[in-house]
Amino acid sequence: MRYPYGMIHGRFQPFHLEHLRYFRLAWEKSERVIVGITNPDPSVIVQEKLNAHRHLPEENPFTFTERLMMIQATLREEGYPMERIFIVPFPIHHSERWRHYVPQGTAMFVVAYSPWEMRKAERMKKAGLEVVMEDSLSKGISGQKIRKLIATGGDWQQFVPPAVARFISKRGDVGRF
Numbered sequence: 001m002r003y004p005y006g007m008i009h010g011r012f013q014p015f016h017l018e019h020l021r022y023f024r025l026a027w028e029k030s031e032r033v034i035v036g037i038t039n040p041d042p043s044v045i046v047q048e049k050l051n052a053h054r055h056l057p058e059e060n061p062f063t064f065t066e067r068l069m070m071i072q073a074t075l076r077e078e079g080y081p082m083e084r085i086f087i088v089p090f091p092i093h094h095s096e097r098w099r100h101y102v103p104q105g106t107a108m109f110v111v112a113y114s115p116w117e118m119r120k121a122e123r124m125k126k127a128g129l130e131v132v133m134e135d136s137l138s139k140g141i142s143g144q145k146i147r148k149l150i151a152t153g154g155d156w157q158q159f160v161p162p163a164v165a166r167f168i169s170k171r172g173d174v175g176r177f
Contacts, residue, residue: 002029002031003029003030003031003105003106003132004032004105004106005030005032005034006032006033006107006109007026007033007034007106007109008023008025008026008033008035009038009090009092010022010038011037011038011143012143013059013143013147014062014067014070014146014168015070015071015161015164016146016160017159020074022109023075029107029132030107032084033085034086034087034088034101034102034103035071035085035086035088036089036092037064037067037068037071037088037089037090038091039060040064041064042057042060045093046093059147064089069167070163070164070168072087073164073166073167074161076163078161095124095126095127098129102129107130107131108130108132110131110132111135112135113139121133141159150168157169
């Protein structure tokens with residue numbers, strides 16, 4: 001089955017290779033893909049009991065625009081037709097706002113690595129959204145690990161697409177992590 005719209009979402013702090021794999025899941029089953037960047041505005045981030053670190057400023061070093069630029073550069077470099085891809089802010093903690101960001105009939109793709117992802121899927125179903133769960137993938141990369149490697153001068157580039165590595169390296173402020 002192909003959906004008219006498929007949506008992935010995440011903080012993408014930074015956009016890494018597992019995020020690209022997540023995008024491909026939705027791409028294979030959708031005519032168009034919406035990439036929802038969560039925590040787009042630090043002033044509306046909410047602490048979640050199931051994931052106690054996601055709200056902290058140090059866990060969200062990249063702005064919405066920086067993340068959008070990393071994702072666009074990666075998908076262009078990978079050869080995806082950008083006219084079928086939409087990158088939007090997605091206020092994950094405010095389900096009452098989702099209808100402003102998610103077209104009717106969109107399939108919400110969720111990769112369930114932890115209870116936090118399961119909770120998000122429940123909230124989406126409760127809001128009347130179709131959820132496509134993927135729970136057979138194991139998590140091997142995390143943004144937290146990548147940010148730590150950047151801060152300590154480790155080999156972080158192997159975990160991100162080349163476009164993201166170039167973007168972060170050009171910023172010249174990797175010491176802020």
